[in-house]
Amino acid sequence: MSIKRLLCISPAGAGAVQSACGKLRGWDLCIVSSIADASRALLQQRYLVGMVLDRGGGHDTEALCAFLRIHWHTRWVGVFESGTMQQPAWRDLASDHLHDFHTLPVSHLLLNHTLGHAHGLADLRERAAPALRFDSSRALTGESPSVVRLRAQIRRIASVSAPVLIWGESGSGKEVTAHEIHSHSPMSDGPFVAINCGAMPASLIQTELFGHERGAFTGAAKEKVGLIESANGGTIFLDEIADLPKDLQVNLLRFLQEKTIYRVGGTRSIPVDARVIAASHIDLQDAVERGSFREDLYYRLSVIPVSVPPLRERADDLMQLAEHFFSQYCDEKSPQLKGFSNRALQAIRSHDWPGNVRELINRVRRAMVLAEGELITPEDLGLNHIGLGPVSGGLDTSRASAERNIICACLERTGRNISKTARELGVSRATLYRLLSKHSIGVRAAG
Numbered sequence: 484m485s486i487k488r489l490l491c492i493s494p495a496g497a498g499a500v501q502s503a504c505g506k507l508r509g510w511d512l513c514i515v516s517s518i519a520d521a522s523r524a525l526l527q528q529r530y531l532v533g534m535v536l537d538r539g540g541g542h543d544t545e546a547l548c549a550f551l552r553i554h555w556h557t558r559w560v561g562v563f564e565s566g567t568m569q570q571p572a573w574r575d576l577a578s579d580h581l582h583d584f585h586t587l588p589v590s591h592l593l594l595n596h597t598l599g600h601a602h603g604l605a606d607l608r609e610r611a612a613p614a615l616r617f618d619s620s621r622a623l624t625g626e627s628p629s630v631v632r633l634r635a636q637i638r639r640i641a642s643v644s645a646p647v648l649i650w651g652e653s654g655s656g657k658e659v660t661a662h663e664i665h666s667h668s669p670m671s672d673g674p675f676v677a678i679n680c681g682a683m684p685a686s687l688i689q690t691e692l693f694g695h696e697r698g699a700f701t702g703a704a705k706e707k708v709g710l711i712e713s714a715n716g717g718t719i720f721l722d723e724i725a726d727l728p729k730d731l732q733v734n735l736l737r738f739l740q741e742k743t744i745y746r747v748g749g750t751r752s753i754p755v756d757a758r759v760i761a762a763s764h765i766d767l768q769d770a771v772e773r774g775s776f777r778e779d780l781y782y783r784l785s786v787i788p789v790s791v792p793p794l795r796e797r798a799d800d801l802m803q804l805a806e807h808f809f810s811q812y813c814d815e816k817s818p819q820l821k822g823f824s825n826r827a828l829q830a831i832r833s834h835d836w837p838g839n840v841r842e843l844i845n846r847v848r849r850a851m852v853l854a855e856g857e858l859i860t861p862e863d864l865g866l867n868h869i870g871l872g873p874v875s876g877g878l879d880t881s882r883a884s885a886e887r888n889i890i891c892a893c894l895e896r897t898g899r900n901i902s903k904t905a906r907e908l909g910v911s912r913a914t915l916y917r918l919l920s921k922h923s924i925g926v927r928a929a930g
């Protein structure tokens with residue numbers, strides 16, 4: 484039998500717990516007297532159940548509410564003096580954050596029953612969606628084989644200064660990947676400057692990137708340091724690089740070759756020591772073939788190519804990411820909301836996630852605001868159509884979607900090895916290539 488741990492917050496100390504609750508059999512008890520100690524205990528150890536004892540006062544209800552709001556994964560049971568619940572602050576705290584409460588003198592039998600029940604329910608939820616041990620130092624959440632490989636690749640390439648070209652669908656995590664490379668690089672103390680080349684008006688992009696000298700043009704009353712120059716000593720991240728106008732591609736190429744820039748209207752070359760990471764959701768090689776992207780710049784940028792897999796190809800990460808964003812935005816949820824219903828988890832698993840991680844964030848945030856009960860439903864996520872209503876697109880569409888999902892899952896399992904995947908699916912390599920092209924599945928190796 485697994486150990487049942489109970490964290491008890493009692494400002495009046497361990498003696499008060501003993502006299503109020505008697506011997507709590509079958510529980511491994513950790514008694515703390517303050518919220519700060521309780522936070523420390525929860526960092527070191529997972530507690531499915533916690534108890535708040537109010538005997539002789541000593542609690543700051545506001546701070547306690549803030550603490551319980553953050554630690555909603557734990558089911559909390561209150562044990563209060565008889566007058567406690569007459570105070571509005573305690574009534575609100577109990578209705579918003581507690582699984583149940585008992586009033587002193589308590590029946591030890593009933594209290595044990597309540598705690599056991601709370602533990603059982605918390606255990607069920609934990610199995611459905613394991614609570615995330617959030618490690619804020621690791622922005623790239625996920626343990627699927629492709630994310631583990633991506634993380635290993637990031638560590639390897641972070642130490643060298645060569646340019647990196649990241650490819651991935653929109654919202655899949657290209658900027659997060661770039662930031663991880665920066666954070667693990669020797670330049671991590673320097674700035675990380677992200678520029679979306681597609682979002683900048685063509686008329687401004689040159690001065691934004693390279694800056695300008697005073698008097699360079701009408702209205703240039705003061706000199707301006709460009710974004711590339713401001714990344715000196717750090718990393719410059721050029722997102723949607725395919726959108727960079729061709730005339731500026733030459734300037735960027737010069738910067739990559741010479742590590743110096745010229746401000747608009749300037750004649751002196753300014754040295755800039757910054758690592759360049761570029762990203763694109765379209766295939767830059769295609770852009771080169773179409774003539775919209777300079778070939779020499781492509782080769783300069785793509786010294787180290789990195790591929791971020793779309794979310795539908797790392798289904799193993801879905802639950803962890805959903806929990807991660809639930810925790811991240813828990814300030815926006817009602818206190819009663821405890822997590823995802825099993826139906827919601829199933830809907831998350833079944834969805835194809837064309838908008839990738841960004842879509843998941845948006846759906847989780849929306850659900851956290853809309854949810855009315857204790858658990859998020861597929862309807863709150865806007866995924867109620869999945870597996871419930873009429874099949875949209877008919878049998879052919881469903882068959883194609885199932886085929887695609889199976890191929891993606893198999894690719895993921897085999898580390899995107901074409902021969903192994905073909906063998907596992909029982910088709911020839913040629914057939915697999917045809918299917919990959921039919922379903923627009925990228926086959927770039929992650930490493």
Ligand SMILES: Nc1ncnc2c1ncn2[C@@H]1O[C@H](COP(=O)(O)OP(=O)(O)OP(=O)(O)O)[C@@H](O)[C@H]1O
Pocket residue numbers: 622623624625651652653654655656657658659660722764840841844
């Ligand atoms: N593995 C991950 N772990 C945690 N958060 C992630 C992860 N991947 C992406 N995100 C989050 O998802 C959102 C989209 O990620 P990001 O901006 O890196 O995607 P992108 O591929 O650069 O998108 P775009 O192509 O639109 O620029 C961001 O809020 C980011 O923090």
